[in-house]
Amino acid sequence: MWELIRINKRNSVLLLMLMAVCLLGLGAVIGMAIRGPDGGMLGLMIATGIWVVLTLISFSSGDQILLLASNATAVTHDVHPQLFNVVEEMAIASGLPMPKVYIINDPAPNAFATGRSPKSASVAVTAGLLAKLNRDELQGVIGHEMSHILHRDILFVTLAGIMLGSVALLSQVFLRGMMYGGGSRRRYSSGGGKGGGAAAILLLIAIVVAILAPIMTQLLYFALSRRREYLADAGSVRLTRYPEGLASALEKIANDHAPQLASANKVTAPMFIVNPFKKMGQWNLSDLTSTHPPISERIRILRNMSQGASLKDYSDSFVSVTKSRTVMPASALTKEDIALRQASAEAKNEQKEKQLRQVGDIMRKVNGFVFLTCACGMTLKIPPNYAAATVECPRCHTEHNVNKT
């Protein structure tokens, strides 16, 4: 486990450096294409400037921006005790401090974790997820998110996403500029430079680099983020000791017919436990541009685990299901004897309707509804814009005071 974190940290730094090289190289080439060979330095400086500013922003408040962009609301223990308790359980199991808990008001079941470090991490789940999963399944999903925090994936995803964004931005601006005003710039640069031929070649190189750089960074990003999903699945099993919980959660999420998550976009997509864009190849195999491994494969690996819950057991199952090399660094696979556990009794008798009603209530609480319990057992849900001072119970006609706080 600790080996894994160390290797993951090193890989993150390596990947971020590679992406930075892509970004800076792109800047230099664009600069040279526009201003001749002397422009390379200027382009490099501008690209560095963009990178530094974006990195500083994402370091200081990247998680807040992402949570805001996803319409997530911070919740306390009172709003959804079970979610809060499950997060606390997983925090204890992983030995990490308790993260902040957020709920996204969206029927599509999904979840993500973000933050700079384990100390300032946040976990966000959608209302749809809470409505559809039982306790064991929720535990599997939260275990997956907690493993992202434990493996230090959260900072990496934020930084890499920002880097990807800036490379894409830079190449877009350059290519657009070439399309509309390319002719005049070329004349200007060839007047100041050595000759028309050399400038034209430089320009051609710049265009090719500008097209390739975003694709390159994206492929780098995808390759690693897919691997991290497997690792987080393995980590989740190690924490919960119950692979079936996560497997059946993934199955429910995959077979869900709710419309896709409204607030997700290309940059935030890799953070979620499953790809929020349904059309982008959820079930087809070996898609290079997919940020997530196929769900069907993740489920098969989890269901194939029968020996134990250690990382090594997951890795063995991975090898036998995918017939490929393990995704885990060999040094992380120390032999551990960790037994699997049985399903909790609560998970066996699920109550669908009750769960759906509870989630409706959660969203009402988040949106400022006041809940009153009448002596006859009726619960009155009073909307925030209710004007009168008292309300009558529809069943037993008792008058209740509505005290708004």
Add this chain to the structure above:
Amino acid sequence: MGIGMIALIVLLVIAAGLLLVILYVIGTYNVFVGLRNQVDNAWSQIDVQLKRRHDLIPNLVETAKGYMKHERGTFEAITNARAQAMGAKTVADAAKAEGALGEALSKFMLVVENYPDLKANQNFLAVQEELSSTENKIAFSRQAYNDQAMFFNNRIQMFPSNIVAGIFSFTKRDFFEVSAAAEREAPKVSF
């Protein structure tokens, strides 16, 4: 090149080697201290959760009493087990008493199945969620302690960090063994 020069180089190499060894010892010592604190922290987390279980029980009994008038024996079993667990002096006694308390609670939850009115009570459901989560947290904190202890013990036994552990007498920690084989399947209390 004179003999003095060679002697100087040899001296420098030895000094550099010594410096490296000292730096390694300092680094490893700090790692051990950090790990030991983590293990202690995980251990105290178990106590926190056990205490939380003790705190929740009066609440549970209070909520359920009105509905279960004919189950005095069950309530007494829980209250007694709680009192014993809270009064336990030695670690072995505490482990035994906590086990008995867990069993009493499981039995209580089985009896609850016969009282549909109680099972529909919002307050009871809230206490039940807290209690079942606390049972999970107890199991997970034991699991986390064992994980931390195993990593700590591995570092103490492995070469070359075992030498540093020996010098500063860092000793291995015992694992938290659950006595009954059935209880190894932990987080599992029938609610």
